[in-house]
Amino acid sequence: MLDELKEAVISGDSEKSKEITQKLINSGKDPGMVLKDGLIAGMDVVGKRFKAYEMYIPEVLMSANAMKVAMNILKPLLSESDIPSMGKIVMATIEGDLHDIGKNLVSMMLEGAGFEIIDLGVDVPVIEIIEESKKHNVDIIGISALLTTTMLGMEGAIKSIRESGISAKVMIGGAPITQDYADKIKADGFAPDALRAIDLAKRLMSV
C-alpha cells in the first residue's frame, strides 16, 4: 500500500492519497514510515521528473496537493522532529511592483518541495520584509521584480536586510533579473525559473 500511496502522490490523486494514508494509519503503520516511503518517495520522483521536463507545473502542483492532504492526516501523529521541513522562506514582490505571477509560481513549487512559505504579497516595503523575516525566523528571503524600474530597489533592500542583522540568505528572481545583476547587488542567489528556484533554495539551505 505504500507503493500505492507513492503512486497516488505522483499522479496527483488527492482523494486516493487521503484514503490510502488513512487506511495505512488505521492498519497500525508507523506514520513516519508512511511519510518517508509513501509521500516523500512520491515527491522525490515528481521532483526528478519535473527537473527532466517530463512533468509539467500543473501536474507538480496536483502532486504537491496530494501530499498536503495526506500530511493533514499525519501531522497530528508525528513528532516535530519527524516532520520534514526543508526550511522557511519569506516571499515578496519588491515595493513599487504589483506583479506576482512568477513569485506565486515559485512559492507554490517551493511549498510542494517541502519549504514553509510566508508570502507577503506584492509592493512590499523592505521594512516589512525584515520584520516578517525576523518574526518567523526564516532561512531564506525571496524577492521578485518584473520591471527594470523596480528591480533597482533590490540592491537597497539587500543592503537593508544585511544591516538589520538577519542571517537569512537572499534569493532574487523576475523577468529583468540576470545572474550578473544578482552578483552585482550581492544577492545570495538568482533563479531564472521555478524549478531552479527549488534547487537554489536547497543549495542555500545546505550552505
Next chain:
Amino acid sequence: MIIEDYVLKGGLNKEQIDLMNEKAMYLVENVGINIPHKGIVDILSSYNDVKIEKNNVKFSSDLVIKALKEAKYDVPDYARDRWIISSGAHQTSFYDWDTGKLRPPTSKDLVDLIKLCDALDTVGSAPVVPLDVPIQLQLILMHKISYEYSRYKCNDIYEHMDKPTIECANYIYEMAKVAGKRFTFGIWMISPKSFDKNGLEVAYSLLDKGVPMWVSTMPVAGVSSPITMIGTLLQSMYEHFAGLTMLNLINTKSFNYISPNDAFEADPFDMKYSTFVYGSAEYTRATLHKIALCNYYNIPIIAKSLLTASKEPDAQAAFEIGVHTLIAALAGARAFRCGGLLSTGEIYCAEQLVIVNEIVEYIKNILKKEEFSEERLMVDEIAEVGPGKSFIGRKSTFENFRKEYWEPELFTHSNLGQWKEMGSKSIRQYANEIAKKKIREHTYRIDEDIKKELDKIYEQAKNDKRLEESFKF
C-alpha cells in the same frame, strides 16, 4: 480586373462574439475591477451607474457601450495604404553587432537602432533601453533619440512606452510638445482585474493636460486568467472594457482608446518551462481571434506576429514568424509588431529586424494584387515566339520583369556557385551587413533648432533631483 484577394475563412463568428460581448459586459457590471487609487475612485463616485465598494468598481454596460463608441483611433495617414512593421521595444539584452554575443544595450546602440528602424520605415517605440545612463533618464532619452533620428518612432498609435513616474511623464510631455510629436499615456492593467497603482497615479496627474490615454492588459492563460484561450480572451475583453470605461469617465479633456498594440491580448503559458510563449500555435490562433474581435469593435488591427520563442535568428524564428504573419495577413492584418525581438521578447537583435522586414515583404508579395486582363495573358507573345526562341530578350520582358518579380534584398536567389563566390555568407551575416549599411547611409535628422530645445530639456532632467528620487521605489 484584379484577381480576387486570398482570404482566410472561419474563426469566431458573429453569434459567438455577441455572446462574448454579453459575458464581458456582465463581468464589468457584476464583478467589477480593482482601482487602487482614491483620487480616481472619488471622480468615479460622482457618476451614476458606477457602483463602488472600497476599491472594487462596477460600471453599467451603458457606460461601457458609450466608452467603446467614443473611443478614437488616430491611425496616421502613412499607415493607411501600406504594410506596417512596428519594431520591438524596451529591450535590455542585445546581440552585439560584431561579436554576436548578448550584452546590455547602450545609448550608442539606441541611436544606431533608431536609425536602422527609420531606414526600414518601422514605427512604434524605442527598441532598447540605454543601460549606460541613469534609470531616471532612460525613458526620456529613448523618446529624445526617437524624435531626433526617426520620422515615426514614438509618434503614433503604435507607440506604447511606459512613463512610470509623474516627473518622467512630464519631461517626455515637454519634449513631445517641443518636437511636435504625439504624446499619450497608457495604463497597464495587471490581470486579474487590477491596475498598476503607479500607473494610475501618473494618469491622475495628467488629467488636466488633456492628453489621449489608452489601456492595455495581457492576461496569461492558466495563470492570471482561465486556461482556455477563449476564456482568456473574454477576461481580456472585460478588463479592456472596464479600463476604457474608467478612462472615459476620468480623462474627459481628451480621447481614450483600447491600445491596438495589445487589443484583447491573450497569452499562452508554457507549463513545462514556466514562461510566456510568443510564436506558438496557440498564440497564432489567439491572433486570429483578436483580429475577429478588433473587426467587431472597429479597432485597428495590429498582429503581434513578429515574435518567436527562438533565441537566435534561425529556422524556428523564421517559421514561427513567417507562418504567424502570413496567417494574420490572410485574416486582414496589415500592421505587425515586435520586429527584431527574440526569445519571447527578451532579446533585441538588429539582424532579426532586417530578417522580419524581408519576411513581411515576402508575404506582401505573395498577396499583392494581381491584374487579370487579356493583355497580360500575352496571347500574341506566345503565338510569336516559336520553338528554339526565347522571351528573355523581348521588349515586354524588359519593360515588365521588375514589376513581375519582387527582388529580395536578403533572401537572395543566387545559385550555389554564386553564393560561394560572394563569400558563402549565412543569412545572419548578410543581415548584419545590411543593417550596418543602412545605419551608415541613414540621413534623417530632426530640425536643428528643435534638437537644441530637446537638449535643453534633457540637461534639465539630468540635474533634476526630484526626477531621480521619483525612481526610488
